[in-house]
Amino acid sequence: MQKIRVLVVDDHTIVRDGICALLALVGDIEVVGEAVNGSEALKMVAELKPDVVLMDIAMPIMGGLEATRRITREFPKTRVLVITQHDDKEYVFPVIESGASGLISKAAASSELAAGIRSVFQGDSFLSPSVAKLLVENYQKTAKERNHLDPYNQLTEREREVLKLLAEGFSTQEMADMLVITRKTVEGHKTNLMTKLGIHNRIDLVKYALRRGIISI
Known part of the structure; x- marks a missing residue:
């Protein structure tokens, strides 16, 4: 069985060790290397050609976002799954814009981490539940x-x-008859709607209705 080749990138040894230990229990995934920052990750991607890179965001020398942008541009066959302890929009949207195929929490269970790796490897996107929410x-x-x-x-x-x-x-009279209301009520509705729409004459009103698809020619 062909295994999914993964590069783990994080500047904290304890985090890398934890991820590697979790993935060692997954039969179809193999960790082929570890990097401590984005710059080192780029060199290892060029050398090892991993299928998936698990990328941290905040790292010295070169952060995860810049590394992700460069990896997805220079090595389009390699997918990047960002792993982070942050799941607020300050981080989520820049990650998506960087070209990453997914985003997963560092607190994710091993089954979720494996599912995320398989998903991006297959060309799909993956977001942990908290990020999707x-x-x-x-x-x-x-x-x-x-x-x-x-x-x-x-x-x-x-x-x-x-x-x-x-x-x-x-x-006005025809509208009053059709809607079964008084002329005065029709005029009131007319004044209110034109004020709300910022329209001051019937010609502009017709143009607006055409643009909105309310009426057709």
């Missing part, structure tokens, strides 16, 4: 902020109905 929460927060900034999302359901009818060319 952070990314989902960040996406949800960004989406919520984006929706909040979109003035259309500030319109009530009735205002959206009036917007569509206005853009389709219906008169």
Whole structure:
């Protein structure tokens, strides 16, 4: 059985020893070398051609992010799985941007570490549960902020109905009859929606509705 060849990169001997001890128990994974910083890792990748590099972030001489950028650029067949004790977005997003195939916590169980190595070796991405949770929460927060900034999302359901009818060319009386409300109420909705959208005339309103796909020609 062909084993996955792994290079372990960390400036702490106790961490490297712990990782190597865990991986020694995994039948399809073989540690072929150890490096204490990014600069040494680059030399060993060139020499050993490992399948996967387990890369720490904070190291002297050359840190893990710079080493990852260079490895993924100069040795595209070698995958990098970053191992870190940090799982906040200050570290997560730079790791992803560096070209790493995955990110896993140093506190991960041996089964999770092995799964991460196998995953990136096969060309997939791998994120430990805590990192995946952070990314989902960040996406949800960004989406919520984006929706909040979109003035259309500030319109009530009735205002959206009036917007569509206005853009389709219906008169105030026609809208009042269709929606079973008074002309005064229609005018109120019209004023409110145009204020929220920052639109001041019907022509611009029609253009807006076309851009949003609310109406079509």
